[in-house]
Every structure is written in C-alpha cells, then in structure tokens.
Amino acid sequence: MAQVLEFKLPDLGEGLTEAEIVRWLVEVGDVVTVDQPVVEVETAKATVEVPCPYGGVVTARFGEEGTELPVGAPLLTVAVGEPSAAPGPAAADRAADTSGNVLVGYGTGAPTARRRRVRPAPAGSRGRAATDAAGAGTSAPATNAAGISRSAPATDAAGAGPSAPAADGPVPVISPLVRRLARENGVDLRRLAGSGPEGLILRADVENALRAGAAPVGADGTPSPAVQAGTWTGATGTPTAAAGTPPTTATAPAPTTEPAPAAPAPGRRIPLRGVRGAVADKLSRSRAEIPDATCWVDADATELMRTRAAMNAAGGPKISLLALLARICTAALARYPQLNATVDAQAREVVLLDRVHLGFAAQTDRGLVVPVVRDAHARDAESLTAEFARLTEAARAGTLTPAELTGGTFTLNNYGVFGVDGSTPIINHPEAAMLGVGRIVPKPWVHEGELAVRQVVQLSLTFDHRVCDGGTAGGFLRYVADCVEQPAVLLRTL
Template structure:
C-alpha cells in the first residue's frame, strides 16, 4: 500500500528558527530519490539546498517562493510506494520501505528515509523516535497541524486524485516525465485534466488535446481583447475628465521592504550591538607608501607562476593578528550575565564582504597561525563562496575580531559598528595620493585612514590607542612587523 509521508523544514543549525523559500527544485507529481535536493532556502546565514529523506512521488508543496517558514513547519509530502514505477525511479536499490510516522525526522534503518536531512547539521532523529505500524492497520499518517491530512494514494499505476483540495496542490495522475515536461512547456495545468488512461491516468494524447483547445481559445480571446481595448480607449477621455473635475490625485504608496533573511539578521545584530556595547572610536591617518611598495616587491618576487598575489587586505589582516598578540584585550568578549571579560585564546578573523544578498562577514579560522599568503588565499576562497551564496553557517560565525575594508567603496573614513559579540573592529579607508610631510619635506604619498571602534568595557583609550598606533606603524614601516614573524 502507498504511504504519504510529510517532510518538515529541518533545523538548519546555528540557532536558526526560520528560512525563506527561494526556489522550488521539484514540482507536484515529480518523482524524487532519497537525499535529492527539493528546495533552496535562504536563512539569516546562507543559502542552503534541502534534501528530502524520502523517495517517491511529490504530492504537495507548502509555501510559495518568497514565503518564510519556521523550523518544523510542513515543507512537502511524498507518496512512498505509490506505484511500482515511482518506487523504481525513486529507489532502484531499495527494498520494501518500512512505514514511519510522518515527520521531518527520519531514522537510519528505513528504506524510505536516509536520516541525512541536511548533511552536517545533525538533523537525523534517534532510532527510538521511530515507530512501525502493524501490517493489518491502515498506513494513513497523522494529520499535519493546521492543514488537512494527505490521503494515501491507492495502489494504482499513478495517484488518482487530481485538482486542488482546500486550495492546496494535490497529486497528479501522471507517470511519464515526458507528459509533465510537455505540459509545463505549454503551460497546461495537469490538475484540470481528466485522464483517458487506466484509472484516470493522464496520457500524452490528453495533453495534446488540451494544447489544441488552448490554441483555439487564444484565437477567440484575441478578437475579444481587441473589442475590449476599443471600448477602453473610448472611455478613457471621459474618466480623465471626471478625475480632473473631482481634483483627485492619488498619492504614491510607500514601499515596504520586510527585514528578513540576511538583511534581517544584520539589522538584529547591529541593533543589539548599539544597545549593549558602549563603543568608542579613534582614528589615525597613515602613510601606506612603504606598505604598497612591499606588496609590489612580494608579488614581483613570486614571478608569473609563483602562486597567488598577496592582497592589501591580506597584509592588513596579518598586521591585525600581530597587533592582537600585543593587545589581547581587543580579542575578547563580555559575558554580561557573569559580568566577566572573556579573553579568547585564538584569533578568528572576520572580514566584511558585500554581496548581492547583503553584507556578510566570513571568518578566517586560526588567523594567528597563518602568514599573509595563507590568509590571503583563505580570504579569496571565502569571498568566492560569499558571492555565489554557498557559505555555510559555520563559516559565518565564531569571529573574534573583524576587519572592515570600506575603502573599496571609495570612502576615506567611517565609524564601524562592532560585530556583536566581538570587542573591536578595524576600519580601513581608501588608499589614495595626498600631500604628506615626508622626511621634512612636502611630498605626495599614498595615505589611508584607519579607524578602530572598541568596546570600552574591555579596555580604556590607552590600550585602543596603542593597538591603532601599532597598526599604523606597521603600515608606514612594514619592517616593524618582522619582529613578530
């Protein structure tokens, strides 16, 4: 007998409680295999493809693209063992699937579920939470909360129900992928067709007939549309005069943009930072001419095929790790409940990256153990993942200090907001030629503004000033950094 299993939105890790549906990867009536990605969702951390732990025919989807669902909400339902054809396509190597209680959690011992709902985030349920249904009982699953319970399909060549039930998509009596693809290409709604095959199975002839009927209706509709346009054209002057006479001028409505996904997470974190952290900012201008010359010499020494080039951001990151070893107060966090400052043993360096989805802060793990070349390679790797939306939540959390290079936007200075719960952030403006007194004479030098925002609870201005002055000295005289290498 067929069994309809409900797959719920799994826990995506890192304390996330909701996700936005970006794109459905399957349609109702499609045959899916175990662990096949069925939907792409966006969380406050990253874009994730969610695999389904069941193999069978998709009978319903919950939520439109752009809608937001909480963790544990129904995502879709799958008819497992609905037809021999579906079972063969969904699980060619599996035997008989054991009946399970419909939920978003699956055990590892059932042929209908893999247990790997989202690999790497531990969403599989313990075996003790599974229960088997006695063979003599009807394998009808428990109803989902606030939604009608899916009805198990009869053992026939395809699901026999068509149309919609209470506004929800139902199973479609189609077996052939060719028929489904033909219907999609011609925008034919299979739920509105009555199949001429056995037990109401929709055949290609049924779709061809619907395509021909749609073409005839389109021709008739064009004639009616022309008549309607003529009537509207005649009525427009009258309506315009009436509107002018009333003096009615409709004011444009304000646009409302929901704060959710990455934008919402950034808003929450910045608001919390401003409300909890008593921050202060200090800044200094530095002559970066020698730093730029040192970078050019490094890249020239590597030769045409000597490896990746060292970026300015990588050099600044290496300077930051050296400065944090001298001023560990800024590589800490505050435990508000315990009223304690927690100095962290390692530097996990975050860097701000602007993407199409908004501002994200990937984290270079154990930056204090890396040299400039290693840091640069990791920054390049994480930046590429950020641009393609493939950063995992683990790669966006756990930072202890953040480097913000807003100079790429063509600005000189800023007062950065600390990335909660960190204690400090270094901002870097653009490096540009400016008049500068060098060796007692006025000269044109490459000048950059550095700004440090710090949590005044973890240190006083003297420590913050010492950190910033050391960074500026390394920028102006890169040889200073040799003492810490």
C-alpha cells in the same frame, strides 16, 4: 498505490527557527532520489539547499518562493515504495527509501510520532461529552490539491480555530528559545493557541500575548509574585489590587472609542528577514549594549604598497592587500589582547580569547555579511589571501555555512573599496573591536622633512570601552599604523 510521506522543514541548527523559500529545485511529478536537494532556503545565517531523505515521486509542494516557513512546517510530500497491507510502524519501515540525513552537519532523523496524553474527563461530564460528540458528528480529514489526506486541526466549540493546549501533557513549542521567552516574561504557554502547523506555538504567538497584556504566571500555573503583590499593571497600565486585598472577579473594561489607525506611509516596503533581518538585529543589539568609542589616524601606506608589489613580482600566488592588513592586525592583537575579547555581562567579566578568528565585511546582493577566517593568527599572508578569496566567493554565491559566519573575535572592515576615506563602524556583537581601513589615495605628505606626494590611508578603530581605555586602543592603532608605514616592523613577530 505507493505510500505518501511528508517531508518537513528540518532543524537547521544555530538556534534558527524559520527559513524563507528562495527557489524550488523540483516540480510536482518529478522523481527524486534519497538526499537529493529539493529546495533552496535562506535563513538568518546563510542560504542552503535542503535535501529530501525520501526517494520517490513529488506529489505536492507547500509554500511559494518568498514564503517564510517555521521549522517543522511541511515542505513537500513524496510517494515512495509499495502499498502496505495495514498502517503502523512496520509500514514506515517497509517504505524506508530514506536516509537518516537531512543536512550535512545539521541532520535530523525521521520524524517521530507525537504522543499526546489524554486527560480523563470528570465523571459528571462524561454523559454530556458523549451527547455533544454524537450531535457534532465526525469530521472528515482535509484533503489538499494533490489528493493527500491530512488531519484538520482541532477546533473549539465555536469552530474558531486551533484550541489552546490541554491542561496537562506536553505543550508543542517551536523551539527552546520561544519557551525561554515565555518563561522569562511569565507567559503561560498552556493558555496560548498556537498559529503554527498543528497548533505549534511560535515566537509571534508569545509576543502577541505580551502585547495583549496576558498576566504573568509562575511555573506551577499560579499568578507570578508581581501579580500577587499587586504591582503588575499589564499592557493597559491599570494597577491591580494592592497586596492583602481579597481577590475579586475580574470584569471587562468599558468599551472605549479608539481613533482609526493611520494609513500606512506610501512607498515600497522591504521585509527585514533572512540575512538582512539578522544583520539588523545584531547591529541594533550592538548599539544598545556596547559603549563604543572610535579613534583614528592617517598613515603613509607608500612602503606597504611597494612591499606588496615586490612580493607579487617575486612569483608564486599573488598576495592581497587585505591579507597584509590582516597579518598586521593579528600581530597587533598579540601585543594588545584586550581587543581580542568579549564581555560576559552577567558575570561582569572580560574574557580574553586565545585564538584570533578574524571576520571581514563582505558586501553581497543579499546584504552585508561577515565571513570568519579561523585561526588567522596562525596563517601567513599567502594562506590568508587564499581564504579571503574562498570566503568572498562563497558569500557572493550565498553558500556560506553558519559555521563560516559565526565565532569571530575581531573584525577587519575595508570600506575603502567603496571609495570613502573614513567611517565609525558598529562593532560586530559580541566582539570588542573593529578596525576600519579607508581608501589609499595620493596626498601631499611631509616625508623625511620634505613635502611629497605619498599614498595615504585613514585607519579607524572602534572599540568597546568596557574592555580597555583610550590608552590601550591608541597603542593598538598606533602599532598598526607603524606597520603600514614601515612593514619591516612586522619582522619582529614573523
């Protein structure tokens, strides 16, 4: 029989720790080749197809469409190669119908064997441990529906589930971000029982420990200074012993009668995950961290519309209105670089950026995304038009890469396509400003001393008040409005 290899959800980069299965591209029993896409997953950044590094027959799939899996969880198993005489490293080499790739730009190599350190038992407990082992017997490995043997997770003496990590040796944690979360909140990872595959500690495990009020500990396993000083209160709010009080044995609090939880509100629930969840997190962070302000102005866009019509009538690729507005933005940012910046809160510094990576809001079936045009300041209107079209098509198809969704320095939001005149948009953290453009509609306007019907647009600028004051923001917005009303002003910067 062929050797069965397990393919796990690879590290997709950009700090992503989980992905949702959108669509399976193969069925059990299908023959797959090396690097053939087998599943489409959605992360907080984009939707990507995951290729399998093995060639052979699919024997099992793990997870239905709509299931969210952590990085490192099994995706599928593949029967490859010829049977090996004996297990071991050589067997894996003989079955190596594999590539070293998983995702172009993110790839991981073949999974390495997990090494575990065995802590020697105290001399007095060896006999008891041997007796317990003889009485408990040896458990058989679990077998899934496809007939593939997989080792069952270790259980504690009561058989309640995965046990906490050993007192020494490495602690299996899904990502450095989870490890940092535990360290910053004083949670001892060795005291947690991971709920992920093979006892892997997930972010939810650390958050549950924080909600349960696990006492913070230091890196060496001793209580944190807050506990030693008697100032840490835990989740229940009960003060600990004051400094200098001899330690006493902790006793369980008396049981209290809690009211029954209220029934959930009726209605349809939509999970905040994937792209929608990432947008929600970013907007919440922006509102919490950025002291924003908004100014706006009405502008006569009649001449801009005429200029675009003349450019398109001259032949060649058509120029979009968004590209002309982007060209105006980059010219304005060259005059007011404070708005092409970010704030380093820890260093208490404003960082002025020397390149303009222009984000633009695009509405898709999966929610709002902000693709980024790299080096927009170095592009002409024709190049900007082509790049906007390419990124918009990729956004609607769900094929944008993480690199195309990150790294923006300024955002252009054309909400006029929704038929609205104005808005106060939320800044795309960690940027410092966003220009909003409303619909262009005919309105009565005083032009050259006379009342006339002109094409009028409302422009709004939301900015981080830490990077500049109202004078700078007003100057930027006024320059943009002047270019909209008189496109010839741009000739100075072309």
